[in-house]
Amino acid sequence: MLTITKTPKCYVGGKFIRSESGAVYPVHDASGGFLANIPSCSRKDLRNAVEAAAKAGPGWAARSPYNRAQILYRLGEMLESRADEMAAALACGEQRASAGSGPGAADEVRASIGRIVHFAGWADKYEQVLGSVNPVASPHFNFTVTEPMGIVAVLAPEEAPLLALLTLILPAITSGNAVVALASESRPDAAILLGEILAVSDLPGGVVNLLTGSREGLIDTFATHEHLRAVTASATRAEATTLQQGAAESVKRVVLHDPATDWLAADHESPWPIRDFVEAKTVWHPIGA
Amino acid sequence: MIQRPALLRLLDEVGTVDAVGVEERAAKFATRSIKRESKRFGLRLAASMVDLTTLEGKDTPGKVASLCRKALRAHDTVEVPPVAAVCVYPTMVRAAVGALAGSSVRVASVATAFPSGQAPIKSRLAEVKAAVADGADEIDMVIQRGAFLAGDLVRVRDEIERVRDACGEATLKVILETGELETYDNIRAASFLAMRVLRPGDFIKTSTGKTSANATLANHQVMIEAIRDHYLASGTEIAMKPAGGIRNAKEALHFLVAVKETLGDAWLNNRRYRFGASSLLNDLVRQLVKQETGAYQAPWNFTENAGGY
Amino acid sequence: MAPKSKKAKNAKKAKNADNSKTPKDADKGGKGDRGQAAAARKPARELLFGDLWEFDPAPESADPRIEESYGLFINGRFSAPKSRKHFTSVSPRDGAALSRIASAGKADVNAAYLAAARAFAKWSQLPGRERGKFLFRIARLLQDRSREFAVAETLDGGKPIKESRDFDLPMAAAHFFYHAGWADKLDYLAPGRRCEPLGVVGQVIPWNFPLLMLAWKLAPALAAGNTVVLKPAETTSITALKFASILQDAGLPPGVVNIVTGAGDTGAEVVNHPKAAKVAFTGSTEVGKLIQRSLAGSGKRLTLELGGKAANIVFADAPLDQAVEGIVNGIFFNQGHVCCAGSRLLVQESIAGLIVDKLRDRLAVLRVGDPLDKNTDVGAINSGEQLDKIRELVQSGIDEGAEIHQPKCRLPEKGWYFPPTLFSGVTQSHRIAREEIFGPVLSILTFRTPAEAIEKANNTAYGLSAGVWTDKGSRILKMAAELKAGVVWANTYNRFDPSSPFGGYKESGFGREGGKHGLLDYLKLG
Incomplete structure (x- = not known):
C-alpha cells in the first residue's frame, strides 16, 4: 500500500502556508531520490510574514514574563515528545549535506531541547541581570529596563538546521520580540517540522514565522525591510555587507555570528544574546513630597 | 455623595506642585548676576520694601522709636529710601505711630496671638481691633495651621475673613507659616484659600520668623506663582511678603529677581511687595555704601548687634 | 440634637464662604484657576515684563587661554598636520576668529591610528586600578580648570556661560570620575563573562556639547582599556584641543588618546580606518546612516547616537x-x-x-x-x-x-x-x-x-x-x-548623569552611553 507523504509547508501567522508565488524547490534523499517540494518563499511572502509578526508581537510582549517562560518550556515539551521524528528529519538533511554536517541528529535534538529549556528559564530573570537602578546625583529615581525591539529577522545557517535556528530565535522571543526566520535552504526538513511543533506549543501564532526558500533571493529584502528592527544571521562577509548596507537605511540593528561558530558551545546560553534584541529604556522621576 | 476632603478639592482646582521642579526653578534665580547700576537700583528697591521689624519680648517704646529713626533714615551720607513700614507688637503701635507721624512709613502690627495663633478667635479679633484703633495701618495675622493640616479649610478661611473685616481700612497680611505647612502643595492651597477672601493690595506672607523654617526661594516661588495665577484668573492683585531668614542683600536681590521674572514689573514696588526682616536693612545699606565708595564695609557701622569680632 | 446644630452651623459657614467670593471670582465657576478660566481670561489681565529693572551686562571674565593655532594631538604631543591644511574656528557669539585649527588628512589619521594601536598593548594590559587612576586625575584636572574651559566652550560653541559653567563642565568631570571607578571592576559588569577591550576605537562627536560628548566617549572607552582616535566637530574643536593639555598634565601614556581635527572628510577617514575595532558616532541620523553603510561588512563594531524629535x-x-x-x-x-x-x-x-x-x-x-x-x-x-x-x-x-x-x-x-x-x-x-x-x-x-x-x-x-x-x-x-x-x-526633562544610560530606539541610533549599559558597548565578552 502506498503511504501518503506530507506536503512541506511554511509556518506563518500560526497557519501553514505555501508560497504565494506557487514556487517550490525539490529536496532529495541521500541516494538522490526525490523527497519533497519545499516552498520557495518570495519577497511578498516575507512581507506577509512581517505583517503576521507585527500583529502578534505586541500581545506576546505584553504577556507576563512568567507566562512567556511557561510557553517556551511547553515548546521544549513538544519537541521532546517528537524527538525521534525530529531526529529523523535532521538525519534526512544530514545525509544530503556535502561536508561538515554538524553535530549529528540525535545530539542536535538533545541540545535543542536543552537550549529551549535554558531560555525558557531566562524569560522572567534576564531583566534582573540586564536592567539597573542608576544612582544619579540629582534627587531623581532613575532606572533602566529593557524592552523588545519589535520584529527580528533570523537567517539560519545551512548547518545545524534546528539548533542554529533555535539559537538565533530563542534570545529574540524570550524578551517578547516576534521573529521572521528563513530556514536552512539545503536542509529545511527540521524547520518544516519545527513549525508543526510551534503550532501546538501555546506560542501565539505569528510570534515565530518560518520561511523556506532562497537565501540569496531574500537576503536583500531581509536587510532593507524597515519594519524589521533587527536582523541576526550567521553570515559570510559578502552577506554581512549586504545585510549591513541594507540595514543602514533604517538604522536597523545587525547581529552577526561567525560562520565557524560551534552551535553546541555553552556560550550560546547566557542572558547576553537576549541583550542583542532589547532596547534599554531609562526612566527618570523626581523624588519629592 | 462621596466628597473628597476639602484640601484635595482645592488642589484639584488650583493644581499641585512638583517639589524637585520648583526647587530647580528657584535655584536658577540665585544664579542671576546683578552688577553696577542694576545692583544699586535693586538695593534701593529692596530697602524701600522692608518691613523693619522688632518682635521681641524685651521691646520698649524707646527701642521702637530708635528703630523708627532708622526706618526713616538708614544712613547719614548715602541716600537710602525710607522703608515701607515698621512692624511691631500691638503694644508698641502707639510708640511707632508717634515716631513716624507725617512720614510715608507705615505702621504694621502683628496680631492674632502671633506667632502661634493659639488664642480664642474673640481675643484675636479684639487684638486686631485694638491695634487698628491705636493707629496701625497694616495687620499681620497668622492662620490656624493646625486647622489647615486637619483639613478644616472652612474654619481657616472663615477666620481670615473675620480678621479682614476687623481690619477695616487697614491692609491685611496673612502669614501662612510655610514651614509648618511643610509641603509645597499645602503652601499653594493655603495661598489660594487666603487670596480668595483678600482684597486687592492685601498680602500673603511666608513666615512669622519665629520658627526654624523661614522664607526660601522655593516656597516664595510657589506663593508668587499662586498670586500670578489668581491675578490672571480673577484680576485681583494680591501682594507678597517673604519674611524670616532673609538677612543679606544678595538673597534679597534673588527674591526680587524671582518677582521680576514671575509677576513682572507691576509687583516691583512696596505696595505689592515687602520684605519682613530685622537685619536685612543693615546689609542693604552696607552694600549701598560699598557701591558708592568702592570699599567693602566692616559690619559694625551698620548693625547694633554684630558682636565685637 | 448636637450633631444637627453643628451641621447647620457648617452649612451656614459654607454659605457665607460662597457669598464672600468677589464678583470677579464668581464668574469663573468652580474650576476657575486652571483650564476653563483660561478660555474666558480677559486680555487686559497681563503681566508686565518691562524694563523697570534692567540688568547690567555681567560678562564672565575668566581667561579661556585659547592658542592662536592648534596642531593635531597624536602620540601624546601636538604636531603640524601632514596635510598642511588648516581652517579657522570662529565664535558664533560675534563671528570673530578664535584660532587656526589643523585639518587632518588621510596620512594624519593613519598616524593617529598607528599611535593608538601601538599604545593599546600596554594600556589594555595595565591593571584596571592604574587606568582608573589616570581617569581620576583627568577628572580632577578638569575640575581645576573648569571656569577656563567653560569660557572657551562658550566662545567656541555659543552656549550660555551659565550652561557651560553649571552643566557641561561639571558633567564632563563627573563622567571621568564615574568611569574611573569602573576600570578595576570590569569583572563585575557581565556576570558569567570576562570583559575584554576591543582595541582602537574611532570616535566622532558633534558640536552641541563639545567637551561633554568628548567625556561621554573617552571615559568609558579608556576605562574599558581601549585606545582612541577622536575627531571633534569642525566648528567646536577648541575645548577638545585644550583637553589634550590635561591629558599631558595627567601623564596619560602617549597614543592612548589621539585627537584629530577637521571636517567631514577627516571624519570619514576616522570611521573607515582599517585599524578601528569600533566606531562610536554622535551626530545626525543622515550621517549615521552613511557611516553604518560604509562600515558594512568591515566587522567593526558600531554605536550610533543620532537625531530625535521628542x-x-x-x-x-x-x-x-x-x-x-x-x-x-x-x-x-x-x-x-x-x-x-x-x-x-x-x-x-x-x-x-x-x-x-x-x-x-x-x-x-x-x-x-x-x-x-x-x-x-x-x-x-x-x-x-x-x-x-x-x-x-x-x-x-x-x-x-x-x-x-x-x-x-x-x-x-x-x-x-x-x-x-x-x-x-x-x-x-x-x-x-x-x-x-x-x-x-x-x-x-x-x-x-x-x-x-x-x-x-x-x-x-x-x-x-x-x-x-x-x-x-x-x-x-x-x-x-x-x-x-x-x-x-x-515630571522632569533634560536630566543627565554618568550612571544613567542614554541612547535611542529606531532611527535615533543604537547602543547606549552611560552606566553599565554604555560601558558594555566598549567591551567584548570573552
Whole structure:
C-alpha cells in the first residue's frame, strides 16, 4: 500500500502556508531520490510574514514574563515528545549535506531541547541581570529596563538546521520580540517540522514565522525591510555587507555570528544574546513630597 | 455623595506642585548676576520694601522709636529710601505711630496671638481691633495651621475673613507659616484659600520668623506663582511678603529677581511687595555704601548687634 | 440634637464662604484657576515684563587661554598636520576668529591610528586600578580648570556661560570620575563573562556639547582599556584641543588618546580606518546612516547616537508651572541644539490655551544674547549654516499655517542668533512636527486621551527621548512603558548623569552611553 507523504509547508501567522508565488524547490534523499517540494518563499511572502509578526508581537510582549517562560518550556515539551521524528528529519538533511554536517541528529535534538529549556528559564530573570537602578546625583529615581525591539529577522545557517535556528530565535522571543526566520535552504526538513511543533506549543501564532526558500533571493529584502528592527544571521562577509548596507537605511540593528561558530558551545546560553534584541529604556522621576 | 476632603478639592482646582521642579526653578534665580547700576537700583528697591521689624519680648517704646529713626533714615551720607513700614507688637503701635507721624512709613502690627495663633478667635479679633484703633495701618495675622493640616479649610478661611473685616481700612497680611505647612502643595492651597477672601493690595506672607523654617526661594516661588495665577484668573492683585531668614542683600536681590521674572514689573514696588526682616536693612545699606565708595564695609557701622569680632 | 446644630452651623459657614467670593471670582465657576478660566481670561489681565529693572551686562571674565593655532594631538604631543591644511574656528557669539585649527588628512589619521594601536598593548594590559587612576586625575584636572574651559566652550560653541559653567563642565568631570571607578571592576559588569577591550576605537562627536560628548566617549572607552582616535566637530574643536593639555598634565601614556581635527572628510577617514575595532558616532541620523553603510561588512563594531524629535506630553493634572519649566528647559536648553530636545509639545486639549499663555509669559523673561553674559539664558546659534536651517524650517511652519509666537527681544547685531519660538496649531503632518530643527523652536500639538498621546508621540522614525507630565503615578509608568524612546523623563526633562544610560530606539541610533549599559558597548565578552 502506498503511504501518503506530507506536503512541506511554511509556518506563518500560526497557519501553514505555501508560497504565494506557487514556487517550490525539490529536496532529495541521500541516494538522490526525490523527497519533497519545499516552498520557495518570495519577497511578498516575507512581507506577509512581517505583517503576521507585527500583529502578534505586541500581545506576546505584553504577556507576563512568567507566562512567556511557561510557553517556551511547553515548546521544549513538544519537541521532546517528537524527538525521534525530529531526529529523523535532521538525519534526512544530514545525509544530503556535502561536508561538515554538524553535530549529528540525535545530539542536535538533545541540545535543542536543552537550549529551549535554558531560555525558557531566562524569560522572567534576564531583566534582573540586564536592567539597573542608576544612582544619579540629582534627587531623581532613575532606572533602566529593557524592552523588545519589535520584529527580528533570523537567517539560519545551512548547518545545524534546528539548533542554529533555535539559537538565533530563542534570545529574540524570550524578551517578547516576534521573529521572521528563513530556514536552512539545503536542509529545511527540521524547520518544516519545527513549525508543526510551534503550532501546538501555546506560542501565539505569528510570534515565530518560518520561511523556506532562497537565501540569496531574500537576503536583500531581509536587510532593507524597515519594519524589521533587527536582523541576526550567521553570515559570510559578502552577506554581512549586504545585510549591513541594507540595514543602514533604517538604522536597523545587525547581529552577526561567525560562520565557524560551534552551535553546541555553552556560550550560546547566557542572558547576553537576549541583550542583542532589547532596547534599554531609562526612566527618570523626581523624588519629592 | 462621596466628597473628597476639602484640601484635595482645592488642589484639584488650583493644581499641585512638583517639589524637585520648583526647587530647580528657584535655584536658577540665585544664579542671576546683578552688577553696577542694576545692583544699586535693586538695593534701593529692596530697602524701600522692608518691613523693619522688632518682635521681641524685651521691646520698649524707646527701642521702637530708635528703630523708627532708622526706618526713616538708614544712613547719614548715602541716600537710602525710607522703608515701607515698621512692624511691631500691638503694644508698641502707639510708640511707632508717634515716631513716624507725617512720614510715608507705615505702621504694621502683628496680631492674632502671633506667632502661634493659639488664642480664642474673640481675643484675636479684639487684638486686631485694638491695634487698628491705636493707629496701625497694616495687620499681620497668622492662620490656624493646625486647622489647615486637619483639613478644616472652612474654619481657616472663615477666620481670615473675620480678621479682614476687623481690619477695616487697614491692609491685611496673612502669614501662612510655610514651614509648618511643610509641603509645597499645602503652601499653594493655603495661598489660594487666603487670596480668595483678600482684597486687592492685601498680602500673603511666608513666615512669622519665629520658627526654624523661614522664607526660601522655593516656597516664595510657589506663593508668587499662586498670586500670578489668581491675578490672571480673577484680576485681583494680591501682594507678597517673604519674611524670616532673609538677612543679606544678595538673597534679597534673588527674591526680587524671582518677582521680576514671575509677576513682572507691576509687583516691583512696596505696595505689592515687602520684605519682613530685622537685619536685612543693615546689609542693604552696607552694600549701598560699598557701591558708592568702592570699599567693602566692616559690619559694625551698620548693625547694633554684630558682636565685637 | 448636637450633631444637627453643628451641621447647620457648617452649612451656614459654607454659605457665607460662597457669598464672600468677589464678583470677579464668581464668574469663573468652580474650576476657575486652571483650564476653563483660561478660555474666558480677559486680555487686559497681563503681566508686565518691562524694563523697570534692567540688568547690567555681567560678562564672565575668566581667561579661556585659547592658542592662536592648534596642531593635531597624536602620540601624546601636538604636531603640524601632514596635510598642511588648516581652517579657522570662529565664535558664533560675534563671528570673530578664535584660532587656526589643523585639518587632518588621510596620512594624519593613519598616524593617529598607528599611535593608538601601538599604545593599546600596554594600556589594555595595565591593571584596571592604574587606568582608573589616570581617569581620576583627568577628572580632577578638569575640575581645576573648569571656569577656563567653560569660557572657551562658550566662545567656541555659543552656549550660555551659565550652561557651560553649571552643566557641561561639571558633567564632563563627573563622567571621568564615574568611569574611573569602573576600570578595576570590569569583572563585575557581565556576570558569567570576562570583559575584554576591543582595541582602537574611532570616535566622532558633534558640536552641541563639545567637551561633554568628548567625556561621554573617552571615559568609558579608556576605562574599558581601549585606545582612541577622536575627531571633534569642525566648528567646536577648541575645548577638545585644550583637553589634550590635561591629558599631558595627567601623564596619560602617549597614543592612548589621539585627537584629530577637521571636517567631514577627516571624519570619514576616522570611521573607515582599517585599524578601528569600533566606531562610536554622535551626530545626525543622515550621517549615521552613511557611516553604518560604509562600515558594512568591515566587522567593526558600531554605536550610533543620532537625531530625535521628542514628544513632551503634558496631561491636565500635571504640576503646570514645573511642566512649563520642563518644556522651556526641554527646548531652549543649549538653544535647542540637543538631540533629545522636547521639540514636540503634546498638550492635553483642556489645558492647551493655558499652557500656551504660560509659555508666552515664561518666554518673555528668557534672556537672549551674548553667551558670555552670566545672565544669558539662550545664547548664539552654533553656525551660520545651522541658523539658515532653522530659519528655513520656521518659514515652512509659517507657510504651512501654524501660528508663530516670539517674544520681543533685542538680538545682538553681530553673530548668529535666533529668538525662542513657539508654534501653536501644529499638526502631525507639518514639517516642523516631523523634522529635527535643532534650534529653539517648539511645535505645540494637542491630544485628548493617553492612547492618542502615545500614538502621536510614537509616530516618528526617531526614538531617542520623551517627556511625560502628570500627577498620576500609574499613568506615568504606563506612558513610560508605551513610549518608544530610550530615555523617558517623567515630571522632569533634560536630566543627565554618568550612571544613567542614554541612547535611542529606531532611527535615533543604537547602543547606549552611560552606566553599565554604555560601558558594555566598549567591551567584548570573552
